[in-house]
Amino acid sequence: MSFHLEQRETLALLVLFFVAGVMALGIRGHFGFRGAAQTGCADLLRYKPDLNSATEDELNLLSGVGPRAARAVISYREMKPFANVNELAEVRLPDGKPAFDSETLAKLKTFVTVSAEKPATKTGYSP
Numbered sequence: 001m002s003f004h005l006e007q008r009e010t011l012a013l014l015v016l017f018f019v020a021g022v023m024a025l026g027i028r029g030h031f032g033f034r035g036a037a038q039t040g041c042a043d044l045l046r047y048k049p050d051l052n053s054a055t056e057d058e059l060n061l062l063s064g065v066g067p068r069a070a071r072a073v074i075s076y077r078e079m080k081p082f083a084n085v086n087e088l089a090e091v092r093l094p095d096g097k098p099a100f101d102s103e104t105l106a107k108l109k110t111f112v113t114v115s116a117e118k119p120a121t122k123t124g125y126s127p
Contacts, residue, residue: 048113051082062111064104072099082114 047056051073059070069091076082076091088108091099099107 022065048111050115051085051088051112052077052115054112062108064100064108068093069099084114085109085115088112 004079049062054073056067056070056074059065059073063075072091072093073088076087082088086109088100088105089098093099
């Protein structure tokens with residue numbers, strides 16, 4: 001394929017803008033809530049996932065919450081819905097260890113909420 005100089009410059013600019021756009025979206029999507037404090041993204045700072053209804057993906061976006069901890073939060077709420085954010089200290093991983101250390105708990109409490117209405121627990125669930 002043969003391009004004239006002007007076409008090459010145009011193509012190079014398009015590729016540059018495309019790559020920059022993909023990187024910007026990728027960074028915003030990857031960091032999600034984790035980068036909110038550094039980027040000053042007001043919408044992300046205002047959104048607080050509800051511990052009684054958040055999906056595993058929503059929980060996983062929070063700083064300090066990995067896939068295992070997100071699943072542990074969901075398992076906990078299926079046994080007993082959260083009454084308040086302080087109950088995060090009671091969440092345990094399958095091996096019995098706390099899902100969150102004290103530093104992570106302190107941070108998480110400011111980024112999550114608990115709804116007044118609690119969803120029904122699963123019947124027949126055993127931890």
